[in-house]
Every structure is written in C-alpha cells, then in structure tokens.
Amino acid sequence: MATPKVQRDAGRRIYVVSLGCPKNQVDTELMLGQVAAAGHELVDAPEGADVIVVNTCAFIDAAKEESVDTILEMAQHKGEHGKLVVTGCLAQRYAGELAKDIPEIDHILGSADFPSIASVISLPAPQVLPSGKAKKKKPLPVIQVTETPAYIYDHDAPRVRIGARHSAYVKIAEGCDRPCAFCIIPKLRGPQRSRTIDDIVAEARGLAANGAVELNLIAQDLTRYGWDQGSSPATRQTLAQLLRALGKVDGVEWIRLHYTFPSAFDDDLIDAIASEPRVVKYIDVPLQHIADPMLKRMRRGHSARVTRELVKTLRARIDDLVLRTTFIVGHPGETPEEFEELRAFVAESQFDRAGAFTYSVEPGTAAAMLPHRVPAEVAAERQQTLMEVQRAISLARHEAMLGRELTVLVEGESSESEYLMEGRWYGQAPGIDGVTYLTDGRVEPGTLVRARVTQAGDYDLAASLEL
Numbered sequence: 001m002a003t004p005k006v007q008r009d010a011g012r013r014i015y016v017v018s019l020g021c022p023k024n025q026v027d028t029e030l031m032l033g034q035v036a037a038a039g040h041e042l043v044d045a046p047e048g049a050d051v052i053v054v055n056t057c058a059f060i061d062a063a064k065e066e067s068v069d070t071i072l073e074m075a076q077h078k079g080e081h082g083k084l085v086v087t088g089c090l091a092q093r094y095a096g097e098l099a100k101d102i103p104e105i106d107h108i109l110g111s112a113d114f115p116s117i118a119s120v121i122s123l124p125a126p127q128v129l130p131s132g133k134a135k136k137k138k139p140l141p142v143i144q145v146t147e148t149p150a151y152i153y154d155h156d157a158p159r160v161r162i163g164a165r166h167s168a169y170v171k172i173a174e175g176c177d178r179p180c181a182f183c184i185i186p187k188l189r190g191p192q193r194s195r196t197i198d199d200i201v202a203e204a205r206g207l208a209a210n211g212a213v214e215l216n217l218i219a220q221d222l223t224r225y226g227w228d229q230g231s232s233p234a235t236r237q238t239l240a241q242l243l244r245a246l247g248k249v250d251g252v253e254w255i256r257l258h259y260t261f262p263s264a265f266d267d268d269l270i271d272a273i274a275s276e277p278r279v280v281k282y283i284d285v286p287l288q289h290i291a292d293p294m295l296k297r298m299r300r301g302h303s304a305r306v307t308r309e310l311v312k313t314l315r316a317r318i319d320d321l322v323l324r325t326t327f328i329v330g331h332p333g334e335t336p337e338e339f340e341e342l343r344a345f346v347a348e349s350q351f352d353r354a355g356a357f358t359y360s361v362e363p364g365t366a367a368a369m370l371p372h373r374v375p376a377e378v379a380a381e382r383q384q385t386l387m388e389v390q391r392a393i394s395l396a397r398h399e400a401m402l403g404r405e406l407t408v409l410v411e412g413e414s415s416e417s418e419y420l421m422e423g424r425w426y427g428q429a430p431g432i433d434g435v436t437y438l439t440d441g442r443v444e445p446g447t448l449v450r451a452r453v454t455q456a457g458d459y460d461l462a463a464s465l466e467l
Contacts, residue, residue: 012121014040015049017074018162019067020057022169022218022258022431024088025162026153028055031087031117033158038118042160046077051121055114056090058188060360064090068102075104083107085121086141087114089188095145105141111188112149112174120144149175149190155203164411165211166446167430169218172200172242176220177228178261180288181299181366182331182359185220192221192228197242201249208251211446214409215246216256216430223264240272247276253448254409256429258284262310263302274318280426282322283314289327290345291338298331299366311349322427324353329386330379331359332370339382346389352397353433356386391458398456405452406463408436412445423449425461434459441465 014035018028031053032042046052052074056067067090078084086098087109095108107120123142152174161168173194176186204215219225223239230236246255255278262285273279289295292304315321327342346354358379361368406425414420414437421438428434436451439462443449451463 012040012050013043013048014051014053014121015043015046015077016053016055017046017070018055019070020055020059020063020089022216023171023174023220024055024057026169026171026218027088027111027114029159029161030153030157031055031114032160032162034115034118035121036160037158038121040118040121046074048079049077049082050079051083051085052078053085053087053117056086056088058089058093059185060357060362062360071098071102071105075102078104083121085109085117087111087117092145092149092188093184095143099141099143108141108143108145110145110149112146112151112190113144115151116144149188150193152193152195154195154199155206161210164430164445166409167214167216168207168212169216170200170203170207171195171218172222172239173219173225173228177224178221178301179299179366181297181370182328182362184362184365187364189220192219192224194219194226194228194237197237197245200242201245204246204249204252208249213252213446213448214254214256214430215252216258217242218258221259221261221264222257223260223269238268240266240268243269243272243276243279247278252278254426255279256282256426258429260285262287262307263300265310265314270314270317281318281320282324282426282429283318284324284429285310286326289331289334289338289342291334291341294331294334294338294342297333297367297370298328322352324429324433325351326355326357327386328357328359329382330374330376332367332374333372334359334374334382343386343389346386347393350393350397351390352427353394354386354390355432356383356390358383395456395458398458398461401453401461402456403453405450405467406436406461408438408449408451408463410438410443410445410447410449411435414438421465423451434461436460437462439464 016032018025036042043049054071054074057063071086075084083106084104085107086105089111091108092111098105098108173192175190175192177192225239226237260283287307288298290304290307408423408425410421410423414422421443423436423438425436438451451465452467453461453463455462
C-alpha cells in the first residue's frame with residue numbers, strides 16, 4: 001500500500017527574498033513576523049523550502065528587471081510540490097502580466113495585501129489540471145491585489161527583524177499624495193496614511209528593548225507626516241511632535257530622517273531637529289533638480305528659490321548638519337543649459353552626500369507622456385559628470401575631518417579584513433552612505449565608541465580606537 005501524503009498546513013519551511021528600498025524591508029519583516037506567528041519555519045536558503053516568497057520592487061527599470069530575474073531564479077528552486085508567492089510593488093503594478101508570463105508563480109499579493117501572507121501559505125498550491133489526452137495545464141496564479149492600497153501596520157503587528165539588531169527602520173507613514181511627474185509610487189502604494197505618534201512611540205520602545213539604538217524614520221514623504229489626519233496644523237500631528245516624543249524613548253540614541261520633501265519644512269520641524277539631542281544632525285532631502293523649468297516639468301511644486309533658501313536655512317540653524325540629496329538627470333525636456341545649472345548648483349552647494357540617477361520611463365506617469373526625450377547615452381554622461389563633481393566634494397570634506405574625534409556606531413567585523421571593525425558616524429546612513437573602518441581594537445556590535453579619523457577616502461573613513 002502506498003504511503004499517504006502528509007498534509008502540511010502548518011510548519012512549512014519558508015524562504016523570503018526582499019528587494020528594493022528600506023520601506024520594502026519593513027514590509028518583509030512584517031511578513032516574516034506573520035509567517036513565524038503562524039508556526040512556519042523561516043529558512044536561509046531556497047533549496048528545500050516548501051514556500052518561496054519574493055517581495056518585489058518596481059520603482060525604476062533596473063528594479064523591475066532585478067525583480068523579474070529573482071522570480072525566475074526562485075522558480076528554479078521550487079520543488080514539485082512547492083509554492084512560489086510574489087508580492088510587493090511589481091505584483092501591485094503587473095499582476096496580470098506576471099500571472100500570464102511566469103506560470104511557476106502560484107500566488108500574487110499586492111503591495112498592501114501582504115498581511116494575507118500566512119493564510120496564502122496555508123492554501124494548497126494550484127494543481128496541474130488535465131487538458132486533453134497528453135497535455136496538462138496549470139491554472140493561473142491566485143491574485144489578491146487591492147486596487148487602492150490602504151493598509152498601514154501598527155506596533156502590535158508581529159515582526160521579525162532582518163539585518164543588524166542595533167539599527168531599525170520605522171515606517172511612520174505609507175503612500176504618497178505628491179503629483180511628481182516621474183514617480184509611480186502613489187499608484188503602487190496608494191494615498192498617504194500616517195500612523196499615530198502613540199503607536200510609533202510604542203513600536204520604538206519595543207525596538208529599543210530588543211537592542212535598537214538607531215531608529216531610521218522612513219516614509220514616501222516624511223515631512224508631510226500627519227497631513228492626512230486633518231486640514232489644519234492645529235488639529236493634526238506633526239513630524240516635529242513625533243521627534244520630540246521619540247527623543248524620550250529610553251535606549252534610543254540616534255533618530256535619523258530619510259525622504260524629507262523640501263517644501264514641507266517649517267520652523268517647528270527645523271527647531272526640533274536642531275534642539276533634540278537624540279535626533280542626529282543628518283537630513284536626507286531629495287531635491288531632484290534646481291532649474292525652474294525642470295522643477296515645473298517634474299511637478300515638484302516649488303521653485304529653485306525655495307530650494308536654495310531651504311539649504312541656506314538648514315545649514316544656518318542646525319549645527320554640524322550633514323545634508324544628503326539626490327538628483328535626476330535626463331528627465332524629458334532637460335536641456336544642456338538646465339543640466340549645466342544643476343552641475344553648477346552641486347558644485348556651489350557642497351553637499352555632504354549626493355546621488356544622481358538617470359531618468360527611468362514609468363508608464364502611467366505624467367513624465368512618460370512628455371516630449372523631448374533625452375537619449376540614454378546623454379543621460380548616462382550627465383550622471384557621470386555630476387557624480388565626478390560630487391566625488392571631489394566628498395573627498396575634500398572627508399580630508400577636512402582628518403584628526404577629528406567621532407562617535408561611531410559599531411556594525412561588526414569588516415568584510416574587508418578580519419583585522420578591522422566597521423561602523424558609521426552619524427553622517428553615514430546605513431546602506432546608502434559609506435562606512436568608517438575602525439582600527440586598533442575590538443568592540444561589540446551596537447556599541448557607540450569614540451574614534452579618531454586617520455584616513456579619508458571618497459566615501460569611506462578610517463579611524464583609530466586609540467585616542
């Protein structure tokens with residue numbers, strides 16, 4: 001008699017791949033939390049997994065290509081009775097195409113539908129059905145995609161952290177109401193919806209209790225936190241209020257701001273950044289361009305004058321500020337004169353950190369319908385030119401730090417050498433900026449230490465623990 005098959009509705013082996021930005025990483029951690037809470041086992045490799053989950057990104061062409069390549073790669077590891085689940089932004093945007101073109105996929109969840117991951121895992125995979133005498137046909141994947149995403153997690157949601165315990169991302173809001181011409185995020189993530197201060201503080205306390213000393217605040221538009229809660233500043237919660245509340249959480253030493261929109265800064269927010277000792281003097285403010293005609297085409301909603309005044313004000317009112325920004329080159333309509341204005345602005349402004357990206361055509365956005373496309377080779381040349389300007393600025397600013405003592409958050413042993421430790425001072429954000437290599441000592445990861453800068457590179461520093 002044949003051995004009966006065991007029905008494994010619980011206790012399955014789950015492997016999850018997370019792609020894209022830190023906001024996607026938080027979603028992945030929430031999925032892992034739900035999967036673990038349902039009694040499933042999280043594994044570190046796709047081989048032998050009962051279910052493989054790919055949390056995708058679709059922000060630009062390169063991210064979409066990476067997501068598709070990863071799905072196809074993971075499909076190779078799916079066993080005969082295994083299951084492949086695809087979620088995230090690519091699933092939100094291209095569910096029908098994915099279902100049609102990649103038959104190995106069993107379930108598709110949209111960007112705000114991942115809370116169903118545990119129940120989806122427990123469902124049987126779609127079975128291959130007879131189709132004619134010799135052929136077998138697999139049904140299309142089960143698709144669950146909410147047209148207008150509305151979910152936002154709270155502090156009670158189970159979460160399994162990935163990466164360093166001492167540094168955590170906290171998503172304070174989801175979605176975006178901005179009309180930027182080049183951006184597809186509002187269609188992928190839905191309208192802005194902010195969490196309450198009490199809920200965020202409760203999450204921060206839990207993270208700190210589990211070893212987090214650095215909180216990285218993220219959202220699609222951080223500076224408009226709370227704007228969806230009411231039309232009047234007097235009745236809604238603000239980012240400044242949140243910073244002051246988080247500054248009172250025991251165990252948190254660094255609070256870092258990412259994705260701040262330039263036109264939404266006000267005096268109260270600037271004062272909070274400047275005065276709160278646990279808010280690091282580091283601001284990530286994507287400016288995207290400086291030429292007024294380009295800002296208008298991009299639908300940024302502010303002028304070059306506003307940008308210049310903001311940079312001047314932030315530096316005047318926040319001591320030891322590290323300012324990070326990003327720019328888009330090759331956007332439809334960008335003329336050589338407008339790019340030269342941007343290049344001159346970067347050289348003049350001396351940003352501590354700056355990144356440049358070539359424009360990516362996103363169907364469904366206003367920019368995708370604009371005329372006067374910039375050839376790809378021209379956009380790539382402009383990106384290289386801008387980054388060469390910034391590289392020289394970065395090196396000069398680092399060389400000016402030689403001999404300076406810094407407080408460094410230790411990450412662990414360096415991948416460059418077993419004789420080096422690796423960390424970051426407050427001017428280096430995790431994952432996007434350089435690192436500080438530590439010599440002359442060993443320190444536990446998650447520790448804040450003092451070190452003296454001994455070497456300077458374009459993006460990295462070396463510092464000695466012997467003061």
